[in-house]
Amino acid sequence: MNEVDIQKQINELNSKMDLLLEYVKEQKLKSEKIEDLISDFSIIGKDVYDSTVEELENRQVDLNPAELTDLGIKFLRNIKNFNSLMDTLESVMDLTKDVGPIANEVIIDISKKLGEFDKKGYFEFLREFANVIDNVITGFEPKDVKLLADNVVTILNTVKQITQPDMMNSVNNAVKIYSSLQVDNIPEYSLWKAFREMNSPEVKKGLGFLITFMKNISRNSINK
DSSP, X not given: OOHHHHHHHHHHHHXXXXXXXXXXXXXXXXXXXXXXXXXXXXXXXXXXXXXXXXXXXXXXXXXXXHHHHHHHHHHHHTHHHHHHHHHHHHHHHHHHHHHHHHHHHHHHHHHHHHHHHHHHTHHHHHHHHHHHHHHHHHHSOHHHHHHHHHTHHHHHHHHHHHTSHHHHHHHHHHHHHHHHSOGXXXXXXXXXXXXXXXXXXXXXXXXXXXXXXXXXXXXXHHHO
């Protein structure tokens, strides 16, 4: 082996030694940093421990080491449950983020609709209707309500009959005729004039209607 090759190998060895020394130096620095960090944490931990002990003594709190041990064991046993709880919490938070805008839109729509109802007088109507209910409750006794319950079928049948088209037309015509009458200017009729009017078709038809109506009422009363 010539001198050139030997020198080349020496140079390579020197280079490797330099790298090795540099690595050792870096590891030493890292070790020193870790030791410093551990030392700092030790100091901080000691301060925290001392402060905690002092605070617990001031508040007269006694800690049982056995209870702390049990708590730690329970915590370790339930790490899986805590993870599941955190996953559930994350899911809830994600759902809240997704549902939040939708809920805001729903609230805005409901507010707009309530505003429309207020403008149309729905709430005022409900307030007045509540007054009606209050007057009904205060104006009737329990026995009146019982009588109403006993006769509600009859009342509903009566309302049903009254609201039939023929009956409504008759009532409407009667109201129109009454409205067209000049109540303050009704002519006076003597007995003779009244007898003469009985020969008119209108009076005859009216008397026929009245007599038929009274006969039907009497017939229904007898049948009952």
